[in-house]
Amino acid sequence: MTRVAVNGVTGQMGGAVIEAATDSEVVVGFATSETSAVDGVPVVHPADAAEALREYDVDVVVDFAVPEGALIVAEACVDAGVPMVVGTTGFDEDGLARLQDASEEIPLLKATNFSQGIQVLQRLVSEAVGTLDDYDLELMETHHNRKVDAPSGTANSILDVIQEERDVEPVYGREGHTPRKDDEIGVLARRAGDIRGEHELVLAGNDEVLSLSHRAEDRGVFAAGALDAATWLVGHDAGWYEFGDVVDA
Numbered sequence: 001m002t003r004v005a006v007n008g009v010t011g012q013m014g015g016a017v018i019e020a021a022t023d024s025e026v027v028v029g030f031a032t033s034e035t036s037a038v039d040g041v042p043v044v045h046p047a048d049a050a051e052a053l054r055e056y057d058v059d060v061v062v063d064f065a066v067p068e069g070a071l072i073v074a075e076a077c078v079d080a081g082v083p084m085v086v087g088t089t090g091f092d093e094d095g096l097a098r099l100q101d102a103s104e105e106i107p108l109l110k111a112t113n114f115s116q117g118i119q120v121l122q123r124l125v126s127e128a129v130g131t132l133d134d135y136d137l138e139l140m141e142t143h144h145n146r147k148v149d150a151p152s153g154t155a156n157s158i159l160d161v162i163q164e165e166r167d168v169e170p171v172y173g174r175e176g177h178t179p180r181k182d183d184e185i186g187v188l189a190r191r192a193g194d195i196r197g198e199h200e201l202v203l204a205g206n207d208e209v210l211s212l213s214h215r216a217e218d219r220g221v222f223a224a225g226a227l228d229a230a231t232w233l234v235g236h237d238a239g240w241y242e243f244g245d246v247v248d249a
């Protein structure tokens with residue numbers, strides 16, 4: 001069985017990963033709060049992660065935390081020579097560069113969304129935007145009221161896919177007198193209740209509207225995808241990997 005460490009083990013996704021780990025074993029978790037264990041999994045402070053990775057003989061780290069915590073644990077993975085799956089979103093440019101640096105030393109797989117449906121959605125978005133090349137584009141996402149980063153990592157990834165096809169300028173929400181420009185894409189984030197994650201791209205021509213959307217119904221879908229990625233990543237060479245590599249394998 002693959003021996004997994006979970007960064008952000010006390011969080012919503014940390015719990016979902018422990019629950020989904022049936023073909024792998026979560027042997028240790030990292031979090032800053034003073035919790036000694038979650039569901040029987042010992043919790044260690046991220047500052048001591050390198051030592052714990054060795055002590056618990058960890059094969060791979062699965063991370064769903066906060067950017068600064070993910071970066072500390074990425075450095076620990078480099079120190080201990082352990083591969084890392086990064087699910088945390090909301091990195092700035094400097095954070096992404098530091099993850100890239102880590103990937104020169106260890107196998108590192110980063111994904112803003114570990115659902116297979118979003119992988120397919122991104123491919124459909126690419127085709128739709130490339131084909132309907134003069135349609136207006138609007139991108140919407142909705143998440144639970146505890147989410148701290150906006151737009152979601154997935155929305156940013158969908159935006160990257162769109163910008164590979166078309167030179168559009170994101171407009172984050174609108175207020176007041178704001179006539180729409182041809183080359184803009186509205187990007188809108190909503191936060192409410194316990195919504196697991198909804199994403200929708202609307203492509204509107206004059207007489208028709210195409211809507212491409214995805215809704216996650218349980219955090220288990222992300223946890224299962226991340227664990228699949230973790231098992232797949234073990235044994236790969238140092239480098240930067242994406243969830244599409246796992247889905248296509």
Ligand SMILES: NC(=O)C1=CN([C@@H]2O[C@H](COP(=O)(O)OP(=O)(O)OC[C@H]3O[C@@H](n4cnc5c(N)ncnc54)[C@H](OP(=O)(O)O)[C@@H]3O)[C@@H](O)[C@H]2O)C=CC1
Nearest residue numbers: 008010011012013031032033065069087089112113114222
């Ligand atoms: N890629 C994907 O498919 C998905 C990505 N996500 C992303 O995963 C991240 C976590 O989401 P979620 O579980 O809902 O959030 P939570 O707020 O529920 O959990 C965050 C966790 O991070 C821990 N944490 C805080 N500071 C640090 C630190 N410095 N080092 C290590 N751990 C730390 C918290 O525990 P403590 O305070 O005890 O340290 C907590 O366990 C978000 O960025 C979210 O966008 C979420 C779902 C799917």
Ligand SMILES: O=C(O)C1=N[C@H](C(=O)O)C[C@H](O)C1
Nearest residue numbers: 089112113147152153154197
């Ligand atoms: O915070 C979440 O919950 C989620 N975060 C990811 C994101 O920012 O895209 C993935 C998913 O939508 C759930």
